[in-house]
Amino acid sequence: QRKREAAxxxxxxxxxxxxxxxxxGEELESCSSSELHELEGKIEQSLRSIRARKYHLLKEQIAKLKVKESSLVKENALLHEKCKLLPQIPSAGSKEFPPRSTLGQQTEVETELRIGCPGKGTHGMSSHLYTNQ
Incomplete structure (x- = not known):
């Protein structure tokens, strides 16, 4: 009995x-035309199932991303409003409020210009600029 079941x-x-x-797609040489047609039908059905599952997963992922996007848009709006409420700090390059360190002091700026290719003879020019504030 067991030998027969095993067989x-x-x-x-x-x-x-x-x-x-x-x-x-292996060992198809022995297949008849009808067997190949049946096999093709099974593979097409499998592909439909795979594509349906993939579509479902992508749809879920898109829904989650839309929720996340909405949350981030709201957070961005809140942060934008908070920025509006903060006192405005003038930037370092602002002309209205010069940096305190330069008020009433003499400023020296040194510039240098070199023209030419590196390693070859270059022509240089230096200048000093003194200003009183």
Whole structure:
């Protein structure tokens, strides 16, 4: 009895292996035209199932991303409003409010200009500028 069951299971395993090989596109030489047509139908059905599942997952992902986008837009609006409420600090380059360190002091600026390719003879020019504030 057990030997017969084992033989039946072995035959089923062999048939499943052969079916698997055919679904993978291997060992198709022995297939008839109708078998190939049936195999093609099974593969097309599998592709439809795979695409449907993929579509469902992408739809869920898009919905989650839209929720996240909405949350970030709200957070951005709140931060924008908070920035409006902060006292305005003049920037370092602002002409209206010069930096305190230069008020009433003499400023020296040194500039240098070099023309030419590096390593070759270059022509240079230096200048000093003194201003009183």
């Amino acid at each position: 039946v299971l072995a035959k089923k395993i062999e048939a499943l292996e052969a079916s698997k090989q055919k679904l993978l």
